[in-house]
Amino acid sequence: MSLDWQLPPQLEIPAEFVAAVRSCKPTVNGKYAAQLLWQRGIREIDRIPGYLDSDKYQPTSPFAFGLEMTAAMERLKKAYIYAEKVAIWGDFDADGVTATSVLWDGLRQFFGQGQLSYYIPDRMKESHGLNIAGIKRLAAQGVNLIITCDTGSTNIKEIEYATKLGVDIIVTDHHTLPSQRPPVAAIINPRYFEESHPLFHLAGVAVAYKLMEALYLTLPDIPQQPVEYLLDLVAIGLIADLVKLNGDCRYLAQMGIKRLTLQNQTDLDGFRPGVNKLLQLCKRNGDRPTDISFGIAPRINAISRIHGDASFGVELLTSKDVERCHELAAETELANTRRKELQKNMTLKVQAKLAELDLSTTSVIVLVDNNWSPGVLGLIAGQIAQEHGKPTILLSTNSEEDAGRDKAKIARGSARSTQNVDLYQLVNSQAHLLNSFGGHPFAAGMSINVENIPIFTEAIDRQLHAQIDKLPPLSIQTDLIVTVADLWVSSGRDLFEDLLLLEPYGMGNPAPKLLIKNCHFKDIKNKNIQDFKGKTVQYIRTKFELIDASSGKGFPGIWWGHYEHEIPRVNCDAIVELDYNSYEKRLEIRLIEVRPAAIVDNIHDLFRQPNLANRQATLEVIDFRHAPVDLDVDAAAIVWVKKCPSNWSELQVYCQRAIRSSGKLALDYQSTNLASSREIFEQLVGIAKYLANTQEEIDLERLALRLDIRDRSVRLGLDALVEIGFQVSLQEKTNLLKIVLSQSQVDRDVDLYSLFTVQKFFAAIEEEQFNRSYFLQVPTYAIQASLSV
Incomplete structure (x- = not known):
């Protein structure tokens, strides 16, 4: 889905503010960082040191949680004194696994072997949160106290069940609060604070850390290692989860990344061989938030997405057995590889089912299937939501737990929102x-009886439809306008060092979006990535170099999940993020969005036509693209453009005709949904099969008209037909095509869309359609301006 681009505001930054930023790190330029801080509302000079330098931030005491933290300490002291059995109840995502690891590592300083255990629900069989069966098993094992992490706040029924069995519960969580306090020993949840409180946005892992911080202060003589040894785990969970990185969240992430950076030192006190190996496998150093968000976190999440059971993730993060950790890290890496392949293959299946919906009348996308793997539904739902600008819920009835049972069939799945819809409130209505539900405004998990899905879908769709007009439009906010030369200055370090000052980036402090105007791409190539064993993974990345008028030297970049034919071959405006590739030891950009270059910025590049040079012609352009034709116009004095052009040369032919006849130019082509390259290719193959079966011939020009593409693209399409198993002959004099089936067919297991000739055809179509989408909206003043170049 195309988003509006919001340009950075034109603000005058006070010189003393820039100086204050620069004083925090005299080696940086400071102007870019100052602009970002000012735009993001951080304008008080006295806030700058604590925001940019964690050593100058004053963290909040864990006892700010008040009576609840005091009660938690009393219950933990009792468990310690009487040597009770304690169980940690975790969760299967990265926040939950790291939170479990923080409690496991921290509480092992107080409870001996056999006293402490942990339980993480199976993603494939169980939902988030406490469940009766698990509590029953723990009680049978003699557990007296359960400490939850990243879950439990609203599990009232399960908490009451535990109480009846004589099991106390301490809840540490950051999700939605219950309507009234549950019957627990303590509930540590930052949602009880005001939103402005520095602890309000803590993720589950950070709440668990605050509990450990309080316990280390309460019983200071018992721990053999500092509580700060847990901070690397805290940083991983914080960056991985969707929480705002401000207040203590930002501080803990900053301190944790410092700790994580040291994990390449094998003689480090508190060394984690599992974390060290994960960093090696994802070819990262651990000194950047992106090393977590694009490296460690997806791998931890992949454990439960593929295996269901995430328990060995805790062992991976906390064990000191180097050999065992290397085995677990390799298993984690393979799970992440499998996750990528599964995600890609399932995305195609979801998109096929999506094609059956009328999206023009759909406010919320809800899809269900018997064979979808629940592990990757959240990732795919996020993709679909972003592509179509609609909240998306994907459900699967593929559950081993429910198989063969005489009860209502249950669907489980994940929901993801777009940037302006509160998903939690929508679903919670x-x-x-629902059987179970939990999450926050951006993401959620749920289970529901299959028979309830239709009424549930209708209800939330109707509710959101009534609110749509009140929602703000979808947009992408750009932060800085830069040139390629800015990226190259001192190898990009000036800009990059400024951006580093504001790390870690995340919710509430997003990675800066850099707008580069009037640029173009070269050396474009895509390929499947490989896993650490050299096996090809069905997951695409496209590499390129970006050039603009400021620098003749292309700057390296990458576009994840996209093919090279999706890169336009015309001048563009691009939104990118600047990052450091620790594997290739260089800076590079990640492409976020691209569109035709802004007309006022590139007239002299795009519109120059040799035959119109130095002509001072004027032309009146009438626009009927978005309005009905005015019947009062004098049709005899008008040159009509009835078909959307795909380049400036086509449009200029009409312009010249209108100028020669002293008439007007009328744009009368309508904004329609342009066919995708894949749809056109499928149409071409269908025509080829028909011609092969009937032995008919077709004129090359007629074929181009049928497909609504240009002659060059048609010829590339014919090359693709040959590679997939057709014989094509063209009589150049008559322009007649004859197509027959070849005896040598392409291997049926080959992905036809990945063949080189098919990719070239796709590239040509994408370029045509990209240009057409531009001419569907090109302003009339731009057409007039092109005549005076």
Whole structure:
């Protein structure tokens, strides 16, 4: 889905503010960092040191949680004194696994072997949160106290069940609060604070850390290692989860990344061989938030997405057995590889089912299938939500737990929102139809009886439809306008060092989006990535170099999950993020979005036509693209453009005709949904099969008209037909095509869309359609301006 681009505001930054930023790190330029801080509302000079330098931030005491933290300490002291059995109840995502690891590592300083255990629900069989069966098993094992992490706040029924069995519960969580306090020993949840409180946005892992911090202060003589040894785990969970990185969240992430950076030192006190090996496998150093968000976190999440059971993730993060950790890290890496392949293959299946919906009348996308793997539904739902600008819920009835049982069939799945819809409130409005539900405004998990899905879908769709007009438009905010030369200055370090000052980036402090105007791409190539064993993974990345008028030297970049034919071959405006590739030891950009270059910025590049040079012609352009034709116009004095052009040369032919006849130019082509390259290719193959079966011939020009593409693209399409198993002959004099099936067919297991000739055809179509999408909206003043170049 195309988003509006919001340009950075034109603000005058006070010189003393820039100086204050620069004083925090005299080696940086400071102007870019100052602009970002000012735009993001951080304008008080006295806030700058604590925001940019964690050593100058004053963290909040864990006892700010008040009576709840005091009660938690009393219950933990009792468990310590009487040597009770304690169980940690975790969660299967990265926040939950790291939170479990923080409690496991921290509490082992107080509880001996056999006293402490942990339990993480199976993603494939169980939902988030406490469940009766698990509590029953723990009680049978003699557990007296359960400490939850990243879950439990709203599990009232399960908490009451535990109480009846004589099991106390301490809840540490950051999700939605219950309507009234549950019957627990303590509930440590930052949602009880005001939103402005520095602890309000803590993720589950950070709440668990605050509990450990309080315990280390309460019983200071017992721990053999500092509580700060847990901070690397805290940073991993914080960066991985969707929480705002401000207040203590930002401080803990900063301190944790410092700790994580040291994990390449094998003689480090508190060394974690599992974390060290994960960093090696993802070819990262651990000194950047992106090393977590693009490296460690997806791998931890992949454990439960593929295996269901995430328990060995805790062992990976906390064990000191180097050999065992290397085995677990290799298993984690393979799970992440499998996750990528599964995600790609399932995305195609979801998109096929999506094609059956009328998206023009759909406010919320809800899809269900018997064979979808629950592990990657959240990732795919996020993709679909972003592509179509609609909240998306994907459900699977593929559950081993429910198989063969005489009860209602249950669907489990994940929901993801777009940037302006509170998903939690939307779904929670129909909580009476759900078996379980939990999450926050951007993401959620749920289970529901299959028979309830239709009424649930209708209810939330109707509710959101009534609110749509009140929602702000979808947009992408750009932060800085830069040139390629800015990226190259001192190898990009001036800009990059400024951006580093504001790390870690995340919710509330997003990675800066850099707008580069009027640029173009070269050396474009894509390929499947390989895993650490050299096996090809069905997951695409496209590499390129970006050039603009400021520098003749192309700057390296990458576009994840996209093919090279999706890169336009015309001048563009691009939104990118600047990052450091620790594997290749260089800076590079990640492409976020691209569109035709802004007309006022590149007239002299795009519109120059040799035959119109130095002509001072004027032309009146009438626009009927978005309005009905005015019947009062004098049709005899008008040159009509009835078909959307695909380049400036086509449009200029009409312009010249209108100028020669002293008439007007009328744009009368309508904004329609342009066919995708894949749809056109499938149409071409269908025509080829028909011609082969009937032995008919077709004129090359007629074929181009049928497909609505240009002659060059048609010829590339014919090359693709040959590679997939057709014989094509063209009589150049008559322009007649004859197509027959070849005896040598392409291997049926080959992905036809990945063949080189098919990719070249796709590239040509994408370029045509990219240009057409531009001419569907090109302003009339731009056409007039092109005549005076």
